[in-house]
Amino acid sequence: DVVLTQSPLxxxxxxxQPASVSCRSSQSLVHSGGKTFLYWFHQRPGQSPRRLIYKxxxxxxxxxxxxxxxxxxxxxxxxxxxxxxxxxxxxxCMQGTHWPPTFGQGTKLEI
Amino acid sequence: xxxxxxxxxxxxxxxASVKVSCKASGxxxxxxxxxxxxxxxxxxxxxxxWMNPDSGNANSAEKFQGRVTMTRNTSITTAYLExxxxxxxxxxxxxxxxxxxxxxxxxxxxxxxxS
Numbered sequence: 457d458v459v460l461t462q463s464p465l466x467x468x469x470x471x472x473q474p475a476s477v478s479c480r481s482s483q484s485l486v487h488s489g490g491k492t493f494l495y496w497f498h499q500r501p502g503q504s505p506r507r508l509i510y511k512x513x514x515x516x517x518x519x520x521x522x523x524x525x526x527x528x529x530x531x532x533x534x535x536x537x538x539x540x541x542x543x544x545x546x547x548x549c550m551q552g553t554h555w556p557p558t559f560g561q562g563t564k565l566e567i
Numbered sequence: 568x569x570x571x572x573x574x575x576x577x578x579x580x581x582x583a584s585v586k587v588s589c590k591a592s593g594x595x596x597x598x599x600x601x602x603x604x605x606x607x608x609x610x611x612x613x614x615x616x617w618m619n620p621d622s623g624n625a626n627s628a629e630k631f632q633g634r635v636t637m638t639r640n641t642s643i644t645t646a647y648l649e650x651x652x653x654x655x656x657x658x659x660x661x662x663x664x665x666x667x668x669x670x671x672x673x674x675x676x677x678x679x680x681x682s
Contacts, residue, residue: 497669504672506671506672510670516670548612550612550669556628557669559614
């Protein structure tokens with residue numbers, strides 16, 4: 457199975473400051489068709505995960521533009537330009553390129 | 568709006584089975600896969616399996632093969648996950664999510680396995 461390694465696992469942040477989460481894959485996530493199925497999810501305490509980013513860099517509807525995704529191959533990054541209080545929780549990356557789908561361990565954003 | 572609503576929490580004894588439902592609305596049920604993901608206390612997310620509501624074809628992670636059954640009732644746009652031979656290690660929150668992009672997710676169903 458593809459192993460996704462996130463760093464850091466805990467991320468203390470200051471409101472209004474930027475934050476960044478890294479996700480590294482044990483193998484390339486480029487599908488044979490050329491697309492890269494790397495996703496980012498946010499889970500607030502007591503809630504279900506919510507998708508923020510699909511296929512590396514596409515923001516979902518309703519996701520603030522302070523969130524952005526980038527990367528290619530095996531290295532990916534989620535960036536928050538200015539952290540707000542509602543951003544607390546755990547961020548997960550997930551790959552859907554190779555079977556089975558796998559998730560990173562999660563990064564806990566703490567203010 | 569697209570919504571997945573899951574059944575309520577369950578408490579089961581070791582060795583029993585549990586069946587969780589996932590009611591879909593707001594989209595064409597047969598057009599999107601349903602994935603099942605679980606989350607143990609304080610742990611991350613673990614993909615369990617996938618089902619195509621149109622054909623009924625399903626596949627599960629190796630870890631769960633032989634213990635998991637994924638079905639659906641298209642007339643009521645509901646998918647089901649059944650997990651058998653439960654142990655305490657199956658205590659978790661079980662989620663359904665619409666595939667292949669894993670969006671959106673159901674609210675989760677707490678399954679507790681305890682003697």
